[in-house]
Amino acid sequence: MWGYADFTAKAKLYFRRASEHDRVDEEFSIWLLLGLEFLLRAPLAKASPILLAVPEGPSILHAAGFASASQAPRSIPYKTVCDRLKVVVPEFGKVHDDAMYLANVRNEELHTSTATLANLENGAWMPKFIRVVDVLIAHLELELTDFLDSSVIEHARALAYEEDAKVKRAIELKLKAAKEFYGKLLPAEIEQRRATPAPQGRIYDEVACPACGEIGRVFMKGVRSTRERIEEDEILTEEVAVGVAFECPVCGLTLTGVPELKAASLPTEKVWTWAADASERFEIENYAGEWEDYGND
Template identity: 60%
Template structure:
Protein backbone atom coordinates (compact mmCIF):
# COMPACT_ATOMS: atom_id res chain seq x y z
CA UNK A 1 0.00 0.00 0.00
CA UNK A 2 2.86 2.37 0.83
CA UNK A 3 5.61 0.95 -1.34
CA UNK A 4 8.31 3.28 -2.67
CA UNK A 5 8.74 1.63 -6.08
CA UNK A 6 4.99 1.47 -6.59
CA UNK A 7 4.58 5.18 -5.82
CA UNK A 8 7.24 6.07 -8.38
CA UNK A 9 5.72 3.70 -10.95
CA UNK A 10 2.23 5.11 -10.38
CA UNK A 11 3.50 8.67 -10.72
CA UNK A 12 5.16 7.73 -14.03
CA UNK A 13 1.93 6.13 -15.24
CA UNK A 14 -0.10 9.27 -14.50
CA UNK A 15 2.55 11.49 -16.09
CA UNK A 16 2.40 9.24 -19.17
CA UNK A 17 -1.38 9.62 -19.33
CA UNK A 18 -0.88 13.39 -19.27
CA UNK A 19 1.54 13.22 -22.20
CA UNK A 20 -1.14 11.47 -24.26
CA UNK A 21 -3.54 14.40 -23.80
CA UNK A 22 -3.66 17.73 -25.58
CA UNK A 23 -2.12 20.63 -23.63
CA UNK A 24 -5.49 22.39 -23.87
CA UNK A 25 -7.31 19.41 -22.32
CA UNK A 26 -8.29 19.60 -18.64
CA UNK A 27 -7.12 16.00 -18.23
CA UNK A 28 -3.55 17.00 -19.13
CA UNK A 29 -3.38 19.17 -16.02
CA UNK A 30 -5.35 16.73 -13.91
CA UNK A 31 -3.07 13.74 -14.59
CA UNK A 32 0.06 15.77 -13.88
CA UNK A 33 -1.34 17.07 -10.59
CA UNK A 34 -2.34 13.59 -9.44
CA UNK A 35 0.98 12.12 -10.54
CA UNK A 36 2.87 14.71 -8.52
CA UNK A 37 0.96 13.71 -5.39
CA UNK A 38 2.13 10.10 -5.72
CA UNK A 39 5.68 11.31 -6.30
CA UNK A 40 5.53 13.43 -3.14
CA UNK A 41 4.74 10.35 -1.09
CA UNK A 42 7.69 8.37 -2.49
CA UNK A 43 10.42 9.91 -0.23
CA UNK A 44 8.36 9.10 2.87
CA UNK A 45 7.78 5.53 1.67
CA UNK A 46 11.52 5.24 1.01
CA UNK A 47 12.26 6.12 4.65
CA UNK A 48 9.53 3.86 6.02
CA UNK A 49 5.91 3.14 5.23
CA UNK A 50 4.90 4.08 8.78
CA UNK A 51 5.51 7.74 7.82
CA UNK A 52 2.48 7.54 5.54
CA UNK A 53 0.13 5.86 8.01
CA UNK A 54 -2.25 7.84 10.20
CA UNK A 55 -1.54 7.13 13.88
CA UNK A 56 -5.14 6.12 14.62
CA UNK A 57 -6.71 2.71 14.09
CA UNK A 58 -4.97 -0.20 12.37
CA UNK A 59 -2.88 1.91 9.99
CA UNK A 60 0.43 1.74 11.86
CA UNK A 61 0.08 -2.00 12.37
CA UNK A 62 -0.64 -2.35 8.65
CA UNK A 63 2.54 -0.39 7.88
CA UNK A 64 4.45 -2.77 10.14
CA UNK A 65 3.17 -5.74 8.13
CA UNK A 66 0.31 -6.83 10.38
CA UNK A 67 -2.71 -6.83 8.09
CA UNK A 68 -6.17 -8.30 8.29
CA UNK A 69 -9.15 -8.56 5.95
CA UNK A 70 -11.24 -6.36 8.22
CA UNK A 71 -8.74 -3.54 8.70
CA UNK A 72 -9.00 -0.29 6.76
CA UNK A 73 -5.62 1.47 6.89
CA UNK A 74 -5.62 5.16 6.07
CA UNK A 75 -2.96 7.48 4.69
CA UNK A 76 -1.92 10.81 6.14
CA UNK A 77 -3.35 13.85 4.30
CA UNK A 78 -1.45 15.82 1.66
CA UNK A 79 -0.53 18.69 3.98
CA UNK A 80 1.03 16.32 6.50
CA UNK A 81 3.03 14.75 3.66
CA UNK A 82 4.39 18.19 2.78
CA UNK A 83 5.17 19.05 6.40
CA UNK A 84 7.19 15.84 6.76
CA UNK A 85 8.97 16.44 3.46
CA UNK A 86 10.27 19.74 4.84
CA UNK A 87 12.08 17.72 7.51
CA UNK A 88 13.38 14.97 5.23
CA UNK A 89 14.29 17.25 2.29
CA UNK A 90 15.57 20.69 3.40
CA UNK A 91 15.18 22.08 -0.15
CA UNK A 92 11.47 21.26 -0.06
CA UNK A 93 10.90 24.23 2.25
CA UNK A 94 11.50 26.49 -0.76
CA UNK A 95 8.76 24.83 -2.83
CA UNK A 96 6.31 24.10 -0.01
CA UNK A 97 4.03 26.97 -1.03
CA UNK A 98 4.12 25.74 -4.64
CA UNK A 99 3.08 22.26 -3.53
CA UNK A 100 0.19 23.66 -1.49
CA UNK A 101 -0.91 25.81 -4.43
CA UNK A 102 -1.10 22.71 -6.65
CA UNK A 103 -3.16 20.90 -4.00
CA UNK A 104 -5.56 23.84 -3.76
CA UNK A 105 -6.03 23.77 -7.54
CA UNK A 106 -6.85 20.07 -7.40
CA UNK A 107 -9.23 20.54 -4.47
CA UNK A 108 -11.10 23.37 -6.15
CA UNK A 109 -11.53 21.28 -9.30
CA UNK A 110 -12.80 18.23 -7.40
CA UNK A 111 -14.80 19.81 -4.59
CA UNK A 112 -16.41 22.90 -6.08
CA UNK A 113 -18.70 23.75 -8.97
CA UNK A 114 -15.96 25.84 -10.58
CA UNK A 115 -14.27 24.72 -13.79
CA UNK A 116 -10.88 25.49 -12.29
CA UNK A 117 -8.65 23.58 -14.68
CA UNK A 118 -10.48 24.85 -17.78
CA UNK A 119 -9.79 28.44 -16.74
CA UNK A 120 -6.25 27.92 -15.45
CA UNK A 121 -3.43 29.23 -17.64
CA UNK A 122 -0.37 27.00 -17.92
CA UNK A 123 1.89 29.81 -16.73
CA UNK A 124 0.05 29.85 -13.39
CA UNK A 125 0.82 26.27 -12.41
CA UNK A 126 3.44 24.59 -14.64
CA UNK A 127 6.48 26.45 -13.26
CA UNK A 128 5.31 25.56 -9.74
CA UNK A 129 4.75 21.94 -10.77
CA UNK A 130 8.23 21.75 -12.27
CA UNK A 131 9.93 23.21 -9.18
CA UNK A 132 8.22 20.70 -6.90
CA UNK A 133 8.97 17.70 -9.13
CA UNK A 134 12.61 18.73 -9.58
CA UNK A 135 13.20 18.94 -5.81
CA UNK A 136 11.68 15.48 -5.24
CA UNK A 137 13.46 13.92 -8.23
CA UNK A 138 16.80 15.35 -7.10
CA UNK A 139 16.34 13.88 -3.62
CA UNK A 140 15.46 10.49 -5.11
CA UNK A 141 18.41 10.79 -7.56
CA UNK A 142 16.01 10.29 -10.46
CA UNK A 143 16.51 12.39 -13.61
CA UNK A 144 13.30 14.34 -14.23
CA UNK A 145 13.37 13.15 -17.85
CA UNK A 146 12.89 9.55 -16.66
CA UNK A 147 9.64 10.56 -14.98
CA UNK A 148 7.98 13.01 -17.36
CA UNK A 149 7.91 13.42 -21.11
CA UNK A 150 10.72 15.75 -22.23
CA UNK A 151 8.31 18.00 -24.18
CA UNK A 152 6.30 18.66 -21.02
CA UNK A 153 9.50 19.49 -19.13
CA UNK A 154 10.66 21.90 -21.82
CA UNK A 155 7.24 23.57 -21.84
CA UNK A 156 7.33 24.02 -18.07
CA UNK A 157 10.91 25.33 -18.15
CA UNK A 158 10.12 27.88 -20.84
CA UNK A 159 7.20 29.15 -18.76
CA UNK A 160 9.44 29.25 -15.66
CA UNK A 161 12.01 31.30 -17.57
CA UNK A 162 9.28 33.69 -18.70
CA UNK A 163 8.10 33.99 -15.10
CA UNK A 164 11.65 34.77 -13.91
CA UNK A 165 12.03 37.38 -16.67
CA UNK A 166 8.75 39.01 -15.65
CA UNK A 167 9.78 39.09 -11.98
CA UNK A 168 13.18 40.49 -12.99
CA UNK A 169 11.48 43.34 -14.82
CA UNK A 170 9.21 44.04 -11.87
CA UNK A 171 12.09 44.04 -9.36
CA UNK A 172 14.25 46.25 -11.61
CA UNK A 173 11.41 48.77 -11.91
CA UNK A 174 10.87 48.79 -8.14
CA UNK A 175 14.58 49.32 -7.44
CA UNK A 176 14.83 52.10 -10.04
CA UNK A 177 11.81 53.91 -8.56
CA UNK A 178 13.23 53.57 -5.02
CA UNK A 179 16.63 54.90 -6.14
CA UNK A 180 14.97 57.89 -7.75
CA UNK A 181 12.96 58.60 -4.59
CA UNK A 182 16.08 58.28 -2.41
CA UNK A 183 18.10 60.65 -4.61
CA UNK A 184 15.55 63.42 -4.04
CA UNK A 185 15.55 63.16 -0.24
CA UNK A 186 17.30 65.83 1.82
CA UNK A 187 19.92 64.63 4.33
CA UNK A 188 17.62 65.56 7.21
CA UNK A 189 14.84 63.49 5.65
CA UNK A 190 17.18 60.53 5.24
CA UNK A 191 18.21 60.79 8.90
CA UNK A 192 14.61 60.95 10.06
CA UNK A 193 13.69 57.88 8.01
CA UNK A 194 16.67 55.90 9.32
CA UNK A 195 15.24 55.90 12.84
CA UNK A 196 11.84 54.57 11.78
CA UNK A 197 11.04 51.20 13.29
CA UNK A 198 9.11 48.19 12.03
CA UNK A 199 5.76 47.82 13.87
CA UNK A 200 6.02 44.96 16.34
CA UNK A 201 4.02 41.93 15.23
CA UNK A 202 3.84 38.81 17.36
CA UNK A 203 5.37 35.78 15.66
CA UNK A 204 6.95 37.83 12.86
CA UNK A 205 10.69 37.39 12.39
CA UNK A 206 13.09 39.61 10.54
CA UNK A 207 16.78 40.23 9.98
CA UNK A 208 18.56 43.23 8.52
CA UNK A 209 20.05 43.52 5.04
CA UNK A 210 21.56 46.19 2.84
CA UNK A 211 18.94 47.71 0.56
CA UNK A 212 19.74 47.04 -3.12
CA UNK A 213 18.35 50.48 -4.01
CA UNK A 214 19.83 52.89 -1.45
CA UNK A 215 22.34 50.72 0.47
CA UNK A 216 20.73 51.69 3.78
CA UNK A 217 19.90 49.13 6.48
CA UNK A 218 16.58 47.48 5.66
CA UNK A 219 14.43 44.60 6.90
CA UNK A 220 14.14 41.09 5.53
CA UNK A 221 11.06 39.33 6.88
CA UNK A 222 11.21 35.58 7.46
CA UNK A 223 9.22 32.59 8.56
CA UNK A 224 10.30 29.38 10.26
CA UNK A 225 9.97 26.36 7.98
CA UNK A 226 11.82 23.73 9.99
CA UNK A 227 13.33 23.15 13.43
CA UNK A 228 16.00 20.61 14.34
CA UNK A 229 15.99 18.39 17.38
CA UNK A 230 17.24 19.84 20.62
CA UNK A 231 20.79 18.96 21.64
CA UNK A 232 22.89 19.52 24.74
CA UNK A 233 25.96 21.71 24.24
CA UNK A 234 28.09 22.84 27.20
CA UNK A 235 25.28 22.41 29.74
CA UNK A 236 22.84 24.35 27.55
CA UNK A 237 20.09 23.20 25.19
CA UNK A 238 20.38 24.23 21.56
CA UNK A 239 18.28 23.81 18.45
CA UNK A 240 18.38 25.28 14.97
CA UNK A 241 15.55 26.93 13.09
CA UNK A 242 15.63 27.20 9.31
CA UNK A 243 14.21 30.52 8.20
CA UNK A 244 13.19 31.47 4.65
CA UNK A 245 12.68 35.03 3.47
CA UNK A 246 9.14 36.09 2.62
CA UNK A 247 9.29 39.88 2.14
CA UNK A 248 11.67 42.84 2.15
CA UNK A 249 11.11 46.45 3.21
CA UNK A 250 13.34 49.52 3.32
CA UNK A 251 11.94 52.33 5.43
CA UNK A 252 14.38 54.86 3.98
CA UNK A 253 13.80 54.64 0.23
CA UNK A 254 10.48 52.80 0.42
CA UNK A 255 11.52 49.72 -1.56
CA UNK A 256 9.27 46.72 -0.89
CA UNK A 257 9.64 43.25 -2.35
CA UNK A 258 6.91 40.65 -1.98
CA UNK A 259 7.55 36.93 -1.94
CA UNK A 260 10.67 34.78 -2.07
CA UNK A 261 10.91 35.08 -5.86
CA UNK A 262 11.35 38.87 -5.76
CA UNK A 263 13.76 38.57 -2.82
CA UNK A 264 15.83 36.01 -4.75
CA UNK A 265 15.86 38.06 -7.97
CA UNK A 266 17.12 41.05 -5.95
CA UNK A 267 20.02 38.84 -4.80
CA UNK A 268 19.07 39.04 -1.15
CA UNK A 269 19.41 36.16 1.29
CA UNK A 270 16.56 33.68 0.93
CA UNK A 271 17.44 31.25 3.72
CA UNK A 272 19.42 31.21 6.95
CA UNK A 273 19.86 29.05 10.04
CA UNK A 274 19.31 30.52 13.51
CA UNK A 275 20.62 28.68 16.57
CA UNK A 276 18.66 29.17 19.78
CA UNK A 277 20.21 28.46 23.18
CA UNK A 278 18.13 27.79 26.29
CA UNK A 279 19.28 27.09 29.84
CA UNK A 280 17.92 23.81 31.28
CA UNK A 281 16.32 25.73 34.16
CA UNK A 282 14.33 27.84 31.71
CA UNK A 283 13.56 24.99 29.31
CA UNK A 284 12.15 22.69 32.00
CA UNK A 285 10.90 25.47 34.33
CA UNK A 286 13.03 24.29 37.26
CA UNK A 287 12.50 26.33 40.40
CA UNK A 288 15.73 27.88 41.79
CA UNK A 289 15.41 26.13 45.17
CA UNK A 290 15.64 22.75 43.42
CA UNK A 291 18.89 23.55 41.63
CA UNK A 292 21.86 21.94 43.32
CA UNK A 293 24.18 24.73 44.56
CA UNK A 294 27.84 24.73 43.66
CA UNK A 295 29.86 23.57 46.65
CA UNK A 296 32.82 25.70 47.66
CA UNK A 297 36.05 23.89 48.24
CA UNK A 298 36.96 23.60 51.90
CA UNK A 299 40.49 24.07 53.23
CA UNK A 300 42.21 20.75 53.66
CA UNK A 301 39.46 18.86 51.83
CA UNK A 302 40.95 18.89 48.34
Protein backbone atom coordinates (compact mmCIF):
# COMPACT_ATOMS: atom_id res chain seq x y z
CA MET A 1 0.00 0.00 0.00
CA TRP A 2 2.82 2.40 0.81
CA GLY A 3 5.67 1.10 -1.37
CA TYR A 4 7.59 3.43 -3.67
CA ALA A 5 8.07 0.72 -6.30
CA ASP A 6 4.34 -0.07 -6.22
CA PHE A 7 3.41 3.55 -6.90
CA THR A 8 5.78 3.90 -9.85
CA ALA A 9 4.63 0.55 -11.24
CA LYS A 10 0.99 1.56 -11.02
CA ALA A 11 1.71 4.93 -12.66
CA LYS A 12 3.40 3.09 -15.54
CA LEU A 13 0.41 0.74 -15.84
CA TYR A 14 -2.13 3.55 -16.09
CA PHE A 15 0.03 5.60 -18.45
CA ARG A 16 0.43 2.55 -20.66
CA ARG A 17 -3.34 2.07 -20.75
CA ALA A 18 -3.63 5.63 -22.02
CA SER A 19 -1.05 5.16 -24.78
CA GLU A 20 -2.62 1.85 -25.85
CA HIS A 21 -6.17 3.22 -25.95
CA ASP A 22 -7.57 3.12 -29.48
CA ARG A 23 -9.39 6.46 -29.40
CA VAL A 24 -8.57 10.10 -28.70
CA ASP A 25 -11.28 10.63 -26.11
CA GLU A 26 -12.00 11.09 -22.41
CA GLU A 27 -10.77 7.61 -21.50
CA PHE A 28 -7.29 8.42 -22.81
CA SER A 29 -7.27 11.55 -20.63
CA ILE A 30 -8.62 9.81 -17.53
CA TRP A 31 -5.92 7.13 -17.60
CA LEU A 32 -3.24 9.83 -17.67
CA LEU A 33 -4.85 11.85 -14.88
CA LEU A 34 -5.36 8.78 -12.69
CA GLY A 35 -1.80 7.61 -13.29
CA LEU A 36 -0.51 11.03 -12.31
CA GLU A 37 -1.73 10.67 -8.74
CA PHE A 38 0.32 7.50 -8.25
CA LEU A 39 3.38 9.26 -9.61
CA LEU A 40 2.72 12.21 -7.28
CA ARG A 41 2.73 9.88 -4.27
CA ALA A 42 5.96 8.15 -5.30
CA PRO A 43 8.40 10.83 -3.98
CA LEU A 44 6.70 10.81 -0.58
CA ALA A 45 6.82 7.02 -0.45
CA LYS A 46 10.51 7.09 -1.37
CA ALA A 47 11.31 9.65 1.35
CA SER A 48 9.21 7.88 3.99
CA PRO A 49 5.94 5.94 3.66
CA ILE A 50 4.79 7.65 6.86
CA LEU A 51 4.40 10.87 4.85
CA LEU A 52 1.48 9.25 3.04
CA ALA A 53 -0.45 8.17 6.15
CA VAL A 54 -3.21 10.21 7.79
CA PRO A 55 -2.35 11.04 11.41
CA GLU A 56 -5.59 9.57 12.79
CA GLY A 57 -5.90 5.95 13.84
CA PRO A 58 -3.36 3.24 13.08
CA SER A 59 -2.36 4.53 9.62
CA ILE A 60 1.06 5.88 10.63
CA LEU A 61 1.87 2.66 12.46
CA HIS A 62 0.75 0.67 9.42
CA ALA A 63 2.98 2.77 7.15
CA ALA A 64 5.88 2.17 9.53
CA GLY A 65 5.39 -1.58 9.24
CA PHE A 66 3.14 -2.27 12.21
CA ALA A 67 -0.07 -3.61 10.73
CA SER A 68 -3.33 -3.53 12.66
CA ALA A 69 -6.28 -5.77 12.01
CA SER A 70 -8.71 -3.56 13.92
CA GLN A 71 -8.95 -0.68 11.45
CA ALA A 72 -8.04 -0.20 7.78
CA PRO A 73 -5.26 2.33 7.19
CA ARG A 74 -5.97 5.49 5.21
CA SER A 75 -3.71 7.66 3.08
CA ILE A 76 -3.65 11.44 2.86
CA PRO A 77 -5.78 13.23 0.22
CA TYR A 78 -4.46 14.66 -3.04
CA LYS A 79 -4.20 18.22 -1.74
CA THR A 80 -2.07 17.17 1.22
CA VAL A 81 0.15 15.15 -1.12
CA CYS A 82 0.79 18.28 -3.19
CA ASP A 83 1.41 20.43 -0.10
CA ARG A 84 3.99 17.97 1.22
CA LEU A 85 5.63 17.66 -2.17
CA LYS A 86 6.50 21.35 -2.02
CA VAL A 87 8.78 20.45 0.89
CA VAL A 88 10.08 17.09 -0.34
CA VAL A 89 10.58 18.07 -4.00
CA PRO A 90 12.19 21.54 -4.21
CA GLU A 91 11.03 22.23 -7.79
CA PHE A 92 7.44 21.16 -7.15
CA GLY A 93 6.42 24.62 -5.98
CA LYS A 94 6.65 25.77 -9.60
CA VAL A 95 4.02 23.25 -10.74
CA HIS A 96 1.89 22.97 -7.59
CA ASP A 97 -0.95 24.98 -9.12
CA ASP A 98 -0.80 22.88 -12.29
CA ALA A 99 -1.15 19.70 -10.23
CA MET A 100 -4.16 21.11 -8.38
CA TYR A 101 -5.76 22.20 -11.66
CA LEU A 102 -5.40 18.65 -13.02
CA ALA A 103 -6.98 17.24 -9.86
CA ASN A 104 -9.97 19.55 -10.29
CA VAL A 105 -10.39 18.49 -13.91
CA ARG A 106 -10.27 14.82 -12.94
CA ASN A 107 -12.68 15.27 -10.03
CA GLU A 108 -15.20 17.20 -12.12
CA GLU A 109 -15.10 14.46 -14.74
CA LEU A 110 -15.49 11.61 -12.26
CA HIS A 111 -17.70 13.09 -9.54
CA THR A 112 -20.05 15.54 -11.26
CA SER A 113 -22.53 15.41 -14.14
CA THR A 114 -20.32 17.74 -16.19
CA ALA A 115 -18.56 16.22 -19.21
CA THR A 116 -15.45 18.22 -18.39
CA LEU A 117 -12.94 16.46 -20.60
CA ALA A 118 -15.29 16.33 -23.58
CA ASN A 119 -15.63 20.11 -23.41
CA LEU A 120 -11.98 20.85 -22.62
CA GLU A 121 -9.26 21.11 -25.26
CA ASN A 122 -6.20 18.95 -24.65
CA GLY A 123 -4.16 22.12 -24.91
CA ALA A 124 -5.72 23.32 -21.66
CA TRP A 125 -4.45 20.43 -19.53
CA MET A 126 -1.78 18.37 -21.31
CA PRO A 127 0.95 21.06 -21.06
CA LYS A 128 0.29 21.27 -17.30
CA PHE A 129 0.37 17.47 -17.09
CA ILE A 130 3.76 17.16 -18.77
CA ARG A 131 5.24 19.97 -16.65
CA VAL A 132 4.22 18.18 -13.44
CA VAL A 133 5.48 14.82 -14.70
CA ASP A 134 8.80 16.35 -15.78
CA VAL A 135 9.43 17.70 -12.27
CA LEU A 136 8.56 14.39 -10.58
CA ILE A 137 10.60 12.24 -12.98
CA ALA A 138 13.65 14.52 -12.66
CA HIS A 139 13.45 14.41 -8.86
CA LEU A 140 13.18 10.62 -8.86
CA GLU A 141 16.06 10.41 -11.38
CA LEU A 142 14.04 8.18 -13.70
CA GLU A 143 13.58 8.10 -17.47
CA LEU A 144 10.44 9.81 -18.78
CA THR A 145 10.13 7.35 -21.66
CA ASP A 146 9.90 4.49 -19.15
CA PHE A 147 6.58 5.98 -18.05
CA LEU A 148 5.09 7.72 -21.07
CA ASP A 149 5.05 6.65 -24.69
CA SER A 150 7.16 8.95 -26.84
CA SER A 151 4.12 9.88 -28.94
CA VAL A 152 2.22 11.03 -25.84
CA ILE A 153 5.24 13.09 -24.76
CA GLU A 154 5.46 14.73 -28.20
CA HIS A 155 1.72 15.39 -28.13
CA ALA A 156 1.91 17.16 -24.76
CA ARG A 157 5.05 19.15 -25.57
CA ALA A 158 3.67 20.30 -28.92
CA LEU A 159 0.69 21.85 -27.13
CA ALA A 160 2.78 23.54 -24.45
CA TYR A 161 2.85 27.29 -24.48
CA GLU A 162 3.32 30.11 -22.00
CA GLU A 163 0.88 32.98 -21.66
CA ASP A 164 2.83 36.02 -22.77
CA ALA A 165 1.39 39.55 -22.91
CA LYS A 166 3.94 40.44 -25.60
CA VAL A 167 2.72 37.62 -27.84
CA LYS A 168 -0.91 38.69 -27.40
CA ARG A 169 -0.08 42.29 -28.24
CA ALA A 170 1.91 41.24 -31.29
CA ILE A 171 -1.02 39.15 -32.55
CA GLU A 172 -3.44 42.02 -32.00
CA LEU A 173 -1.25 44.20 -34.23
CA LYS A 174 -1.02 41.46 -36.89
CA LEU A 175 -4.80 41.04 -36.93
CA LYS A 176 -5.33 44.77 -37.20
CA ALA A 177 -2.90 45.12 -40.11
CA ALA A 178 -4.41 42.15 -41.99
CA LYS A 179 -7.93 43.48 -41.47
CA GLU A 180 -6.95 46.91 -42.81
CA PHE A 181 -5.29 45.28 -45.84
CA TYR A 182 -8.44 43.23 -46.52
CA GLY A 183 -10.58 46.35 -46.38
CA LYS A 184 -8.59 47.89 -49.23
CA LEU A 185 -8.95 44.91 -51.59
CA LEU A 186 -11.27 45.11 -54.60
CA PRO A 187 -13.93 42.37 -55.00
CA ALA A 188 -12.06 40.92 -57.99
CA GLU A 189 -8.84 40.76 -55.96
CA ILE A 190 -10.63 38.97 -53.13
CA GLU A 191 -12.03 36.37 -55.55
CA GLN A 192 -8.59 35.84 -57.07
CA ARG A 193 -6.97 35.39 -53.66
CA ARG A 194 -9.70 32.97 -52.57
CA ALA A 195 -8.69 30.69 -55.43
CA THR A 196 -5.09 30.38 -54.19
CA PRO A 197 -4.36 26.63 -53.95
CA ALA A 198 -3.09 25.07 -50.77
CA PRO A 199 0.57 23.95 -50.67
CA GLN A 200 1.05 20.35 -51.71
CA GLY A 201 2.08 17.70 -49.21
CA ARG A 202 0.85 19.49 -46.05
CA ILE A 203 -2.09 18.58 -43.86
CA TYR A 204 -4.33 21.43 -42.78
CA ASP A 205 -7.70 22.36 -41.33
CA GLU A 206 -9.80 25.07 -42.92
CA VAL A 207 -11.08 27.70 -40.47
CA ALA A 208 -12.37 31.25 -40.56
CA CYS A 209 -9.56 33.81 -40.54
CA PRO A 210 -9.66 35.81 -37.27
CA ALA A 211 -8.78 39.00 -39.20
CA CYS A 212 -11.01 38.99 -42.28
CA GLY A 213 -13.41 36.05 -41.86
CA GLU A 214 -12.35 34.39 -45.11
CA ILE A 215 -11.32 30.71 -45.17
CA GLY A 216 -7.76 30.25 -43.99
CA ARG A 217 -5.65 27.17 -43.26
CA VAL A 218 -4.22 25.93 -39.97
CA PHE A 219 -1.33 23.71 -41.01
CA MET A 220 -0.88 20.66 -38.84
CA LYS A 221 1.87 18.29 -37.75
CA GLY A 222 0.96 14.72 -36.79
CA VAL A 223 2.15 13.85 -33.28
CA ARG A 224 0.38 10.65 -32.29
CA SER A 225 -1.64 7.77 -33.72
CA THR A 226 -3.91 5.45 -31.77
CA ARG A 227 -3.91 1.69 -31.99
CA GLU A 228 -6.10 0.22 -34.70
CA ARG A 229 -9.63 -0.88 -33.86
CA ILE A 230 -12.18 -2.78 -35.93
CA GLU A 231 -15.74 -1.52 -36.31
CA GLU A 232 -18.00 -3.60 -38.56
CA ASP A 233 -15.93 -4.06 -41.74
CA GLU A 234 -13.48 -1.22 -41.24
CA ILE A 235 -10.14 -0.81 -39.47
CA LEU A 236 -10.05 2.61 -37.86
CA THR A 237 -7.07 4.64 -36.65
CA GLU A 238 -7.17 8.10 -35.10
CA GLU A 239 -4.32 10.53 -35.65
CA VAL A 240 -3.70 13.58 -33.49
CA ALA A 241 -2.21 16.62 -35.19
CA VAL A 242 -1.07 19.88 -33.61
CA GLY A 243 -1.17 23.25 -35.34
CA VAL A 244 2.16 24.71 -36.43
CA ALA A 245 1.08 27.69 -38.54
CA PHE A 246 -1.87 29.62 -39.99
CA GLU A 247 -2.13 31.29 -43.37
CA CYS A 248 -4.96 33.27 -44.89
CA PRO A 249 -4.62 33.48 -48.67
CA VAL A 250 -6.93 36.53 -48.83
CA CYS A 251 -5.74 39.04 -46.21
CA GLY A 252 -2.24 37.56 -45.94
CA LEU A 253 -2.33 36.93 -42.18
CA THR A 254 0.36 34.46 -41.13
CA LEU A 255 0.88 33.00 -37.66
CA THR A 256 3.47 30.54 -36.44
CA GLY A 257 3.43 28.11 -33.51
CA VAL A 258 0.97 27.19 -30.79
CA PRO A 259 1.42 30.43 -28.80
CA GLU A 260 0.40 32.61 -31.75
CA LEU A 261 -2.46 30.31 -32.77
CA LYS A 262 -3.73 30.28 -29.20
CA ALA A 263 -3.49 34.06 -28.90
CA ALA A 264 -5.60 34.39 -32.07
CA SER A 265 -8.20 31.90 -30.71
CA LEU A 266 -7.45 29.44 -33.51
CA PRO A 267 -7.55 25.64 -33.08
CA THR A 268 -4.28 24.13 -31.96
CA GLU A 269 -5.24 20.48 -32.34
CA LYS A 270 -7.32 18.22 -34.58
CA VAL A 271 -8.09 14.52 -34.68
CA TRP A 272 -8.48 12.71 -37.98
CA THR A 273 -9.99 9.23 -38.29
CA TRP A 274 -8.57 7.02 -41.04
CA ALA A 275 -10.44 3.97 -42.27
CA ALA A 276 -9.23 0.88 -44.14
CA ASP A 277 -11.29 -2.00 -45.48
CA ALA A 278 -10.89 -4.98 -43.15
CA SER A 279 -11.63 -7.56 -45.84
CA GLU A 280 -8.83 -6.21 -48.03
CA ARG A 281 -6.40 -6.13 -45.12
CA PHE A 282 -7.02 -9.73 -44.06
CA GLU A 283 -8.16 -11.11 -47.45
CA ILE A 284 -11.30 -12.47 -45.82
CA GLU A 285 -13.00 -13.08 -49.15
CA ASN A 286 -10.15 -15.32 -50.28
CA TYR A 287 -10.82 -17.68 -47.39
CA ALA A 288 -14.62 -17.64 -47.48
CA GLY A 289 -14.92 -20.47 -49.98
CA GLU A 290 -12.40 -22.65 -48.17
CA TRP A 291 -14.24 -22.12 -44.87
CA GLU A 292 -17.61 -23.09 -46.42
CA ASP A 293 -16.08 -26.33 -47.73
CA TYR A 294 -14.43 -27.18 -44.41
CA GLY A 295 -15.64 -30.59 -43.16
CA ASN A 296 -17.53 -31.43 -46.36
CA ASP A 297 -14.82 -33.59 -47.91
